[in-house]
Amino acid sequence: MSDSSDRLPRHVGIIMDGNGRWAMERGLRREHGHSKGADAVRRVVRASRRIGLDALTLFAFSSQNWDRPPREVFHLMHLLRRYLIEERAEILDNGIRLTTVGDIQRLPRMVLRPLTELMEASAHNREMVLCLALSYGGRETIASAARDVARAVARGDIDPESVDAELFGRFLPTSELLPPLDLLIRTSGERRISNFFLWEVAYAELHFSEALWPDFGEPELWNALNDYANRERRFGLTSAQIKAQLEERELPGRPALSGVVADPLVEPGH
Ligand code: FPP
Numbered sequence: 001m002s003d004s005s006d007r008l009p010r011h012v013g014i015i016m017d018g019n020g021r022w023a024m025e026r027g028l029r030r031e032h033g034h035s036k037g038a039d040a041v042r043r044v045v046r047a048s049r050r051i052g053l054d055a056l057t058l059f060a061f062s063s064q065n066w067d068r069p070p071r072e073v074f075h076l077m078h079l080l081r082r083y084l085i086e087e088r089a090e091i092l093d094n095g096i097r098l099t100t101v102g103d104i105q106r107l108p109r110m111v112l113r114p115l116t117e118l119m120e121a122s123a124h125n126r127e128m129v130l131c132l133a134l135s136y137g138g139r140e141t142i143a144s145a146a147r148d149v150a151r152a153v154a155r156g157d158i159d160p161e162s163v164d165a166e167l168f169g170r171f172l173p174t175s176e177l178l179p180p181l182d183l184l185i186r187t188s189g190e191r192r193i194s195n196f197f198l199w200e201v202a203y204a205e206l207h208f209s210e211a212l213w214p215d216f217g218e219p220e221l222w223n224a225l226n227d228y229a230n231r232e233r234r235f236g237l238t239s240a241q242i243k244a245q246l247e248e249r250e251l252p253g254r255p256a257l258s259g260v261v262a263d264p265l266v267e268p269g270h
Contacts, residue, residue: 009182009228011055012048013204015196016040018188018212031075036214038079042087045130047218049094051225055129055178059196063103063137077111080134084114091118095127101173102136131178138198145171174200183228187213187220205231 016037023033041058048056061076068076091098098118107115115134148171152158158167169175174197181200186192189210193201207224209216234242 007229008052008225009205010053010179011057011181012053012183012185012224013057013059013181013197013200014044015059015184015186015194016213016216017186017190017194019214021188022212022214030072033212033214034072034076034079038083040214040216041083043217044221045087045096046090047221049096049128051221053128055131057101057131057133057178057181057197059133059136059194061102061134061136062195063135063140064195066106066135077108080107080111080132081114084111084118088114088118088121091130092122092125095125096122097125097127097129098122099129099131099177100134101131101141101177102134103140104134106135129178133196136196138193138195140195141172142199169199172199180204183207183224185209185221185224187211187216203233203235205233 019033019037020030021033022036023030026032041060044058045056060080065076066073098115100115100119104112104115115132145168149158149163149168153160153163174181181197181204183206184193184197184201184204185207187209189208191208197204205228207227209220209224211220232239232242237245
Protein backbone atom coordinates (compact mmCIF):
# COMPACT_ATOMS: atom_id res chain seq x y z
CA MET A 1 0.00 0.00 0.00
CA SER A 2 1.21 3.44 -0.81
CA ASP A 3 0.79 6.04 1.93
CA SER A 4 1.59 9.69 2.44
CA SER A 5 4.73 8.82 4.37
CA ASP A 6 6.68 7.65 1.33
CA ARG A 7 6.06 10.71 -0.77
CA LEU A 8 8.12 13.61 -1.93
CA PRO A 9 6.84 17.08 -1.13
CA ARG A 10 5.69 18.94 -4.22
CA HIS A 11 6.66 22.37 -2.93
CA VAL A 12 9.56 23.06 -0.58
CA GLY A 13 10.31 26.50 0.86
CA ILE A 14 13.64 27.35 2.44
CA ILE A 15 14.57 30.12 4.88
CA MET A 16 18.26 30.32 4.10
CA ASP A 17 19.79 31.45 7.38
CA GLY A 18 23.28 31.57 8.82
CA ASN A 19 25.40 33.23 6.13
CA GLY A 20 26.59 35.92 8.53
CA ARG A 21 27.52 33.44 11.26
CA TRP A 22 29.31 31.21 8.76
CA ALA A 23 31.53 34.16 7.83
CA MET A 24 32.07 35.50 11.35
CA GLU A 25 33.11 32.03 12.61
CA ARG A 26 35.93 32.26 10.07
CA GLY A 27 36.86 35.85 10.84
CA LEU A 28 35.46 36.97 7.47
CA ARG A 29 33.07 39.74 6.54
CA ARG A 30 29.35 38.88 6.38
CA GLU A 31 29.41 39.43 2.61
CA HIS A 32 31.73 36.45 2.26
CA GLY A 33 29.05 34.28 3.90
CA HIS A 34 26.47 35.52 1.40
CA SER A 35 28.79 34.64 -1.51
CA LYS A 36 29.13 31.10 -0.13
CA GLY A 37 25.35 31.13 0.37
CA ALA A 38 24.89 31.82 -3.35
CA ASP A 39 26.97 28.68 -4.08
CA ALA A 40 24.60 26.72 -1.80
CA VAL A 41 21.66 28.12 -3.80
CA ARG A 42 23.19 26.70 -6.99
CA ARG A 43 23.69 23.27 -5.35
CA VAL A 44 20.20 23.09 -3.88
CA VAL A 45 18.39 24.23 -7.03
CA ARG A 46 20.29 21.63 -9.04
CA ALA A 47 19.54 18.88 -6.50
CA SER A 48 15.86 19.84 -6.27
CA ARG A 49 15.46 19.61 -10.02
CA ARG A 50 17.27 16.27 -10.14
CA ILE A 51 15.20 14.85 -7.28
CA GLY A 52 12.00 15.93 -9.00
CA LEU A 53 10.44 18.59 -6.79
CA ASP A 54 7.69 20.52 -8.54
CA ALA A 55 8.54 23.79 -6.85
CA LEU A 56 11.23 25.32 -4.68
CA THR A 57 10.87 28.73 -3.05
CA LEU A 58 13.95 30.40 -1.60
CA PHE A 59 13.59 33.27 0.85
CA ALA A 60 16.42 35.30 -0.65
CA PHE A 61 15.68 38.85 0.55
CA SER A 62 13.01 39.99 2.99
CA SER A 63 11.12 43.30 3.14
CA GLN A 64 13.07 43.91 6.34
CA ASN A 65 16.48 43.16 4.77
CA TRP A 66 16.45 46.61 3.09
CA ASP A 67 17.37 48.00 6.53
CA ARG A 68 20.69 46.09 6.64
CA PRO A 69 23.89 48.10 6.12
CA PRO A 70 23.96 49.50 2.55
CA ARG A 71 27.18 47.68 1.76
CA GLU A 72 25.57 44.32 2.61
CA VAL A 73 22.39 45.13 0.64
CA PHE A 74 24.52 46.10 -2.35
CA HIS A 75 26.47 42.86 -2.12
CA LEU A 76 23.27 40.79 -1.97
CA MET A 77 21.90 42.62 -5.03
CA HIS A 78 25.15 42.01 -6.87
CA LEU A 79 24.99 38.28 -6.00
CA LEU A 80 21.43 38.08 -7.25
CA ARG A 81 22.37 39.72 -10.54
CA ARG A 82 25.31 37.36 -10.95
CA TYR A 83 23.16 34.34 -10.18
CA LEU A 84 20.55 35.35 -12.77
CA ILE A 85 23.16 35.90 -15.45
CA GLU A 86 25.36 32.90 -14.71
CA GLU A 87 22.55 30.38 -14.17
CA ARG A 88 20.38 31.57 -17.05
CA ALA A 89 21.40 28.83 -19.48
CA GLU A 90 21.13 26.03 -16.91
CA ILE A 91 17.71 27.21 -15.77
CA LEU A 92 16.41 27.31 -19.34
CA ASP A 93 18.07 24.07 -20.46
CA ASN A 94 16.58 22.20 -17.51
CA GLY A 95 13.00 23.32 -18.02
CA ILE A 96 12.92 25.44 -14.88
CA ARG A 97 10.42 28.26 -14.67
CA LEU A 98 11.71 31.23 -12.68
CA THR A 99 9.18 33.25 -10.78
CA THR A 100 9.08 35.56 -7.77
CA VAL A 101 7.00 36.64 -4.84
CA GLY A 102 7.55 40.02 -3.19
CA ASP A 103 7.76 43.65 -4.13
CA ILE A 104 10.26 43.26 -6.97
CA GLN A 105 9.71 46.82 -8.17
CA ARG A 106 11.89 47.91 -5.23
CA LEU A 107 14.86 46.00 -6.67
CA PRO A 108 17.54 48.01 -8.47
CA ARG A 109 17.39 47.97 -12.26
CA MET A 110 20.60 45.93 -12.46
CA VAL A 111 18.66 43.05 -10.81
CA LEU A 112 15.17 43.76 -12.12
CA ARG A 113 16.23 43.67 -15.76
CA PRO A 114 17.85 40.19 -15.85
CA LEU A 115 15.17 38.95 -13.45
CA THR A 116 12.18 39.94 -15.57
CA GLU A 117 13.97 38.84 -18.73
CA LEU A 118 14.58 35.35 -17.30
CA MET A 119 11.04 35.14 -15.90
CA GLU A 120 9.70 35.82 -19.37
CA ALA A 121 12.15 33.52 -21.13
CA SER A 122 11.36 30.63 -18.77
CA ALA A 123 7.60 31.22 -18.51
CA HIS A 124 6.70 28.14 -20.54
CA ASN A 125 9.04 25.74 -18.73
CA ARG A 126 7.27 22.98 -16.88
CA GLU A 127 9.84 20.76 -15.12
CA MET A 128 10.15 22.76 -11.90
CA VAL A 129 9.23 26.20 -10.58
CA LEU A 130 12.02 28.11 -8.90
CA CYS A 131 10.47 30.94 -6.93
CA LEU A 132 12.68 33.62 -5.42
CA ALA A 133 11.11 35.51 -2.53
CA LEU A 134 12.59 38.97 -3.06
CA SER A 135 11.74 42.05 -1.05
CA TYR A 136 9.16 39.66 0.40
CA GLY A 137 7.26 39.77 3.65
CA GLY A 138 4.39 37.48 4.63
CA ARG A 139 2.48 40.22 6.48
CA GLU A 140 3.05 42.73 3.68
CA THR A 141 1.73 40.20 1.14
CA ILE A 142 -1.37 39.42 3.21
CA ALA A 143 -2.01 43.16 3.71
CA SER A 144 -1.70 43.73 -0.02
CA ALA A 145 -4.17 40.89 -0.73
CA ALA A 146 -6.55 42.39 1.86
CA ARG A 147 -6.38 45.72 0.00
CA ASP A 148 -7.22 43.94 -3.26
CA VAL A 149 -10.18 42.18 -1.62
CA ALA A 150 -11.38 45.50 -0.16
CA ARG A 151 -11.18 47.12 -3.60
CA ALA A 152 -13.14 44.25 -5.16
CA VAL A 153 -15.79 44.60 -2.44
CA ALA A 154 -15.93 48.39 -2.98
CA ARG A 155 -16.44 47.84 -6.72
CA GLY A 156 -19.27 45.46 -5.93
CA ASP A 157 -17.44 42.50 -7.51
CA ILE A 158 -17.38 40.49 -4.28
CA ASP A 159 -20.01 40.07 -1.58
CA PRO A 160 -18.18 40.59 1.76
CA GLU A 161 -20.07 37.58 3.15
CA SER A 162 -18.36 35.38 0.58
CA VAL A 163 -14.84 36.20 1.79
CA ASP A 164 -13.62 32.95 3.32
CA ALA A 165 -10.15 31.37 3.50
CA GLU A 166 -10.52 29.77 0.08
CA LEU A 167 -11.49 33.01 -1.65
CA PHE A 168 -8.94 35.11 0.24
CA GLY A 169 -6.18 32.63 -0.61
CA ARG A 170 -6.87 33.22 -4.29
CA PHE A 171 -5.78 36.85 -3.85
CA LEU A 172 -2.30 35.77 -2.74
CA PRO A 173 0.40 35.55 -5.43
CA THR A 174 1.30 31.98 -4.43
CA SER A 175 -2.15 30.67 -5.36
CA GLU A 176 -1.48 31.06 -9.08
CA LEU A 177 2.22 30.45 -9.14
CA LEU A 178 2.84 27.51 -6.87
CA PRO A 179 1.42 24.29 -5.47
CA PRO A 180 0.56 24.36 -1.75
CA LEU A 181 3.62 24.53 0.48
CA ASP A 182 4.37 21.03 1.80
CA LEU A 183 7.68 21.45 3.58
CA LEU A 184 9.37 24.49 5.08
CA ILE A 185 13.06 24.18 5.89
CA ARG A 186 14.99 26.69 8.01
CA THR A 187 18.72 26.41 8.39
CA SER A 188 21.13 27.52 11.14
CA GLY A 189 19.24 26.03 14.08
CA GLU A 190 16.83 28.98 14.38
CA ARG A 191 13.19 28.02 14.89
CA ARG A 192 11.21 30.97 13.56
CA ILE A 193 9.16 31.75 10.46
CA SER A 194 10.48 35.35 10.31
CA ASN A 195 7.66 36.76 8.20
CA PHE A 196 8.08 34.17 5.42
CA PHE A 197 5.05 32.27 4.03
CA LEU A 198 2.69 33.11 6.94
CA TRP A 199 -0.47 32.05 5.15
CA GLU A 200 1.04 29.22 3.14
CA VAL A 201 2.69 27.57 6.14
CA ALA A 202 -0.71 26.62 7.63
CA TYR A 203 -0.37 22.88 6.89
CA ALA A 204 3.28 22.67 5.89
CA GLU A 205 5.65 20.38 7.74
CA LEU A 206 8.55 22.21 9.38
CA HIS A 207 12.13 21.00 9.31
CA PHE A 208 14.87 22.81 11.18
CA SER A 209 18.42 22.08 10.11
CA GLU A 210 21.43 22.88 12.27
CA ALA A 211 23.56 23.51 9.18
CA LEU A 212 24.43 27.11 8.39
CA TRP A 213 23.14 27.92 4.90
CA PRO A 214 26.57 27.98 3.17
CA ASP A 215 27.10 24.39 4.42
CA PHE A 216 23.69 23.19 3.20
CA GLY A 217 23.74 20.82 0.24
CA GLU A 218 22.17 17.70 -1.18
CA PRO A 219 22.74 15.49 1.93
CA GLU A 220 21.02 18.08 4.16
CA LEU A 221 18.18 18.39 1.63
CA TRP A 222 17.70 14.60 1.66
CA ASN A 223 17.65 14.72 5.46
CA ALA A 224 14.76 17.15 5.30
CA LEU A 225 12.95 15.10 2.64
CA ASN A 226 13.30 11.93 4.68
CA ASP A 227 12.06 13.76 7.77
CA TYR A 228 9.04 14.91 5.72
CA ALA A 229 8.45 11.38 4.45
CA ASN A 230 8.08 10.18 8.03
CA ARG A 231 5.45 12.72 9.00
CA GLU A 232 1.76 11.97 8.99
CA ARG A 233 -0.07 14.92 7.47
CA ARG A 234 -3.55 15.08 8.92
CA PHE A 235 -4.93 18.49 7.83
CA GLY A 236 -7.03 18.63 10.99
CA LEU A 237 -8.42 15.09 10.63
CA THR A 238 -7.69 12.08 12.83
CA SER A 239 -5.03 9.53 12.08
CA ALA A 240 -7.72 6.87 11.50
CA GLN A 241 -9.54 9.09 9.00
CA ILE A 242 -6.34 9.69 7.06
CA LYS A 243 -5.56 5.97 6.96
CA ALA A 244 -9.07 5.20 5.73
CA GLN A 245 -8.77 7.84 3.01
CA LEU A 246 -5.46 6.43 1.89
CA GLU A 247 -6.87 2.95 1.66
CA GLU A 248 -9.78 4.21 -0.41
CA ARG A 249 -7.78 6.06 -2.96
CA GLU A 250 -4.32 6.68 -4.16
CA LEU A 251 -3.45 10.28 -3.20
CA PRO A 252 -2.59 12.43 -6.21
CA GLY A 253 0.79 11.45 -6.83
CA ARG A 254 4.32 11.94 -6.04
CA PRO A 255 6.76 9.10 -6.52
CA ALA A 256 7.91 7.14 -3.49
CA LEU A 257 11.19 8.47 -2.11
CA SER A 258 12.81 5.10 -2.63
CA GLY A 259 11.67 5.15 -6.24
CA VAL A 260 13.13 8.51 -7.15
CA VAL A 261 15.50 8.15 -10.04
CA ALA A 262 17.86 11.05 -10.37
CA ASP A 263 17.23 12.84 -13.64
CA PRO A 264 20.51 13.71 -15.31
CA LEU A 265 20.88 17.48 -15.30
CA VAL A 266 21.65 19.27 -18.49
CA GLU A 267 24.70 21.44 -18.04
CA PRO A 268 24.89 24.54 -20.23
CA GLY A 269 26.61 23.89 -23.52
CA HIS A 270 25.82 20.15 -23.49
C1 FPP B 1 20.25 35.11 6.00
O1 FPP B 1 21.49 34.94 6.61
C2 FPP B 1 20.40 35.21 4.55
C3 FPP B 1 20.03 36.29 3.81
C4 FPP B 1 19.44 37.50 4.40
C5 FPP B 1 20.25 36.36 2.36
C6 FPP B 1 20.20 35.08 1.59
C7 FPP B 1 20.97 35.27 0.35
C8 FPP B 1 21.74 34.32 -0.27
C9 FPP B 1 21.75 32.94 0.20
C10 FPP B 1 22.63 34.61 -1.42
C11 FPP B 1 22.02 35.23 -2.63
C12 FPP B 1 20.78 34.59 -3.12
C13 FPP B 1 20.59 34.09 -4.37
C14 FPP B 1 19.25 33.57 -4.73
C15 FPP B 1 21.65 34.02 -5.38
P1 FPP B 1 21.97 36.01 7.68
O2 FPP B 1 22.79 37.03 6.99
O3 FPP B 1 20.80 36.56 8.44
O4 FPP B 1 22.86 35.10 8.62
P2 FPP B 1 23.08 35.29 10.20
O5 FPP B 1 21.75 35.03 10.85
O6 FPP B 1 24.09 34.25 10.51
O7 FPP B 1 23.58 36.69 10.41
